[in-house]
Each structure stands twice: as C-alpha cells, then as structure tokens.
Amino acid sequence: MATIDVFDLKKNKVAEMSLDDAVFNGEVKEYLIHEAIKVQLANRRAGTVAVKNRSAVSGGGKKPYRQKGTGQARQGCIRAPHYVGGGVAFGPQPKVYNLSMNKKARKAAVRSALSMLYKGNKLSVVNAFDLPSISTKSFVGVMKAFEVDKTLVVLDSPNANLELSARNVKHVKVVKADQLSVYDIVRYNNIILTEAAVRTVEGVLQS
Incomplete structure (x- = not known):
C-alpha cells in the first residue's frame, strides 16, 4: 500500500x-485522461453563435423591380446574400457540442x-x-x-x-x-x- x-x-x-x-x-491510463479532458472542454462550449439567413432578415416582400426591360440582372428579393443588409449564406448556426x-x-x-x-x-x-x-x-x-x-x-x-x-x-x-x-x-x-x-x-x- x-x-x-x-x-x-x-x-x-x-x-x-x-x-x-x-x-x-x-x-x-493516458487515453482516459485525454478523453475526460476532451469531454469536459467540449461541454463548456456554448454553441450559441448565429447569423441571420435570408429568411430571418426583415423586408424584401416583393421583387425589387420587374423581371425584364430594365437592363439589369433579374432579382427576386433584396434579402439575398449579395445585397447589403441581406441574409448570410451558409453562416454559423447554434450547435450542441456536448x-x-x-x-x-x-x-x-x-x-x-x-x-x-x-x-x-x-x-x-x-x-x-x-x-x-x-x-x-x-x-x-x-x-x-x-x-x-x-x-x-x-x-x-x-x-x-x-x-x-x-x-x-x-x-x-x-x-x-x-x-x-x-x-x-x-x-x-x-x-x-x-x-x-x-x-x-x-x-x-x-x-
């Protein structure tokens, strides 16, 4: 003893x-120590980061202008990702890391x-x-x-x-x-x- x-x-x-x-x-047993630390640190992560996609951005209920005749590319909504103030494409969303x-x-x-x-x-x-x-x-x-x-x-x-x-x-x-x-x-x-x-x-x- x-x-x-x-x-x-x-x-x-x-x-x-x-x-x-x-x-x-x-x-x-080092592998157990490693596993326990990995679990403990993962469970500390909040996973609350998020951005607005195009469905969550307010506004843009109609086409910004008509489909043809303007000389510009066709557009369906001002909430699209390529517009300033539009939604973010494939942005981070809340996730559980536990x-x-x-x-x-x-x-x-x-x-x-x-x-x-x-x-x-x-x-x-x-x-x-x-x-x-x-x-x-x-x-x-x-x-x-x-x-x-x-x-x-x-x-x-x-x-x-x-x-x-x-x-x-x-x-x-x-x-x-x-x-x-x-x-x-x-x-x-x-x-x-x-x-x-x-x-x-x-x-x-x-x-």
Whole structure:
C-alpha cells in the first residue's frame, strides 16, 4: 500500500498516512485522461453563435423591380446574400457540442490523473489547511514553504478564510474533494490535499 508524509502548513512532517493504491498509485491510463479532458472542454462550449439567413432578415416582400426591360440582372428579393443588409449564406448556426463519458470511465480518468501526480512527487498532504484569518500573505507563505506555484488545493469542506485568501493568487485554485475533475488536476502542476480530503476522494472514487 502506498504511503505519503503528512505536513503542517510550515511543511514540518507531523505524520504518515496510507493511500488507496487503486486511487493514488494505480496504472496511469493516458487515453482516459485525454478523453475526460476532451469531454469536459467540449461541454463548456456554448454553441450559441448565429447569423441571420435570408429568411430571418426583415423586408424584401416583393421583387425589387420587374423581371425584364430594365437592363439589369433579374432579382427576386433584396434579402439575398449579395445585397447589403441581406441574409448570410451558409453562416454559423447554434450547435450542441456536448459529449458524454460513462461514470466508470470518468472515475478511472480521475484516478489515473491523481496517480500520475503521486508518482511524479507532485502530490502533498497537510493535516489541515486552517488559516486564522483572511490573509493572502499567509496563504502565499504556505505556497513558498511547499515550494509550489501552480497549485490545486483540495478540501473536504468549505473554508471561507482559505478560499478568500487564495482567490487573488495567480495559478491557484481551491476546490472541494467531491468536485475534483481531471482537467483541474492536469492543468495545475501540483496538488495539495488535506487528510480529510484524501479520505473523501478515496470514498468518491471507489470503483
């Protein structure tokens, strides 16, 4: 069974804990990580871009002039695409980009991403992440103690002091353990979890 050191906020080792091999020390399946990220990013797309075609442009209820005798090319409607203010031909229309991935595969992808960070020594565990007050300076001090910059902080429950202290720090995101996603794990170079968050993640990601 995999083990990891547990630190306080000054990076002093205070304990050691075991990790579920299936969640943190399993096989890294890169194809699942790629698929999960593709699905997540596709589902973020709004797909609401649209332009008016000739049927949606107002006006042009009759021929602009008679068919013959004017010396000009025949025209049927001023809403045609070649007229200024006319409809757009073959323009973009609303589209649904949503993709799906079954629940078992999603969990396997998150487990693979966590295992990748654990095996790369990019995963740290703290006994608790309690800041006495809202202080960006205190939070940055913790990041410096752990020598990390682009970091995902995972909590087991809401923590207002921490969330408000971290919100103005670049390349840092605070999430709850049950909201963990593959995209967030891969996007950040390091991940810091509380002891309680580790157990929550293990419970959520049981196969």
